Amino acid sequence: MNGILELVAGLLVISGSLFVLAGGIGALRMPDFYTRIHGASLTDSLGPVLVLGGLMIYAGLSLITVKLAAVMLFLLVTSPTATYALANAALLAGLKPEGVERMPTGPEEGA
Amino acid sequence: MLLVAAIAILVTMALALARALLGPSVYDRVLAVNMFGTKTVLLIAVMAFIMGRTDFLDLALAYALINFIGVLAVLWFVQESRKRHPSGTGAQASTESNTE
Amino acid sequence: MRLMRPLLAVIALFAVWLLWGGLYKTPVLQLGIVSCVLVVWLTYRMALPDQQEHRLALLYRVPLYWLWLLWEMVVTNVQVLRLVLGPRSALSPTIVEVDASASSKFALTLLGNSITLTPGTLTINIDDTRLTAHCLTRAAAEDLRGGGMARRVAAVDPD
Numbered sequence: 001m002n003g004i005l006e007l008v009a010g011l012l013v014i015s016g017s018l019f020v021l022a023g024g025i026g027a028l029r030m031p032d033f034y035t036r037i038h039g040a041s042l043t044d045s046l047g048p049v050l051v052l053g054g055l056m057i058y059a060g061l062s063l064i065t066v067k068l069a070a071v072m073l074f075l076l077v078t079s080p081t082a083t084y085a086l087a088n089a090a091l092l093a094g095l096k097p098e099g100v101e102r103m104p105t106g107p108e109e110g111a
Numbered sequence: 112m113l114l115v116a117a118i119a120i121l122v123t124m125a126l127a128l129a130r131a132l133l134g135p136s137v138y139d140r141v142l143a144v145n146m147f148g149t150k151t152v153l154l155i156a157v158m159a160f161i162m163g164r165t166d167f168l169d170l171a172l173a174y175a176l177i178n179f180i181g182v183l184a185v186l187w188f189v190q191e192s193r194k195r196h197p198s199g200t201g202a203q204a205s206t207e208s209n210t211e
Numbered sequence: 212m213r214l215m216r217p218l219l220a221v222i223a224l225f226a227v228w229l230l231w232g233g234l235y236k237t238p239v240l241q242l243g244i245v246s247c248v249l250v251v252w253l254t255y256r257m258a259l260p261d262q263q264e265h266r267l268a269l270l271y272r273v274p275l276y277w278l279w280l281l282w283e284m285v286v287t288n289v290q291v292l293r294l295v296l297g298p299r300s301a302l303s304p305t306i307v308e309v310d311a312s313a314s315s316k317f318a319l320t321l322l323g324n325s326i327t328l329t330p331g332t333l334t335i336n337i338d339d340t341r342l343t344a345h346c347l348t349r350a351a352a353e354d355l356r357g358g359g360m361a362r363r364v365a366a367v368d369p370d
Binding site (some may be wrong): 009011013014016017018020021023024025028029031033036038040043044047048051052055058059064067068070071074076078079081082083085086089090092095 | 112113115116117120121122123125126130133136138139141142143145146149150152153156157160165168169171172175176179181182186189190193199200210
Binding site (some may be wrong): 003017022024026029030031032033035037038039041042043044045049056063066067076079080081083084087088093097098099101102 | 230231233281284285288291292293295296301302303304305306307323324325327328329330331332335336337339346347
């Protein structure tokens, strides 16, 4: 039982770090600034969730799990905020996205 | 297995550093530094388990806080300096946004 | 009544302090109380938190939304993973605008962050009436324009 749990935790951590690695590659090889953000956001979304989730299984039920959950929650709230601040600052500074197509506002969202 | 993850995160940090050095605009560099910071948090968390020193997790949280505030501060600084010197570093962003 | 919210904030912060510290000596606890009060005072001095009513329903609706968002993140992460490692010709960057005139500030923040958090879509501008997003592919933009996420956010905070 313990062995299986540990295996699952290890697999979660490894798959998370693979997403992180792919995001690093994306941030390096995407063609322009805005697409590079998409690459980097790959490292900021599922990567931390999987890595910290795996570590939480390692730790079992204890204060450590609470701390890991706090780190995860904090990362998930701040990283999109920081990314938005960055993208918006670049946009306001006049950095144009490349080769984009514009779509009109959709008919029925908002609710 | 944790060691593999730690190495993967380290490689990602190296890639982020490469992006920070390549630029080309200030914003690319800030993006790379932000990425480097969040990956440091993950690396500290993984290292805490490898070394069996779970008190490192407090450092991870503190680092996450500092990184977030730091990125916002740098962005604010770039914006302010663009207002004062419109021909300064920030303005290069629009002219040399693409290099291969 | 005006003191109620800052007081609750101090108590919540102090609970976190106790949880983190694990060192229950008098000077440490005194330092904790002082720093919690200082943080709340600084926050109020900087900007009064917005006076939107905090409904208890959000306490269970937001975690439920997070579960859905987690699944959405898995799907989009795999899509973007393919795009990142695949050929560059697969990219079709698109900018799309989502109407958000009916949302509260909380819903707008939640929607903007959710869009950024799912790779492939990225919020680049928010004003009172609409939200501009940069998408990695046409398909992702179509999805966003379909309004599935906006509807779910609106269900979390309906006003």
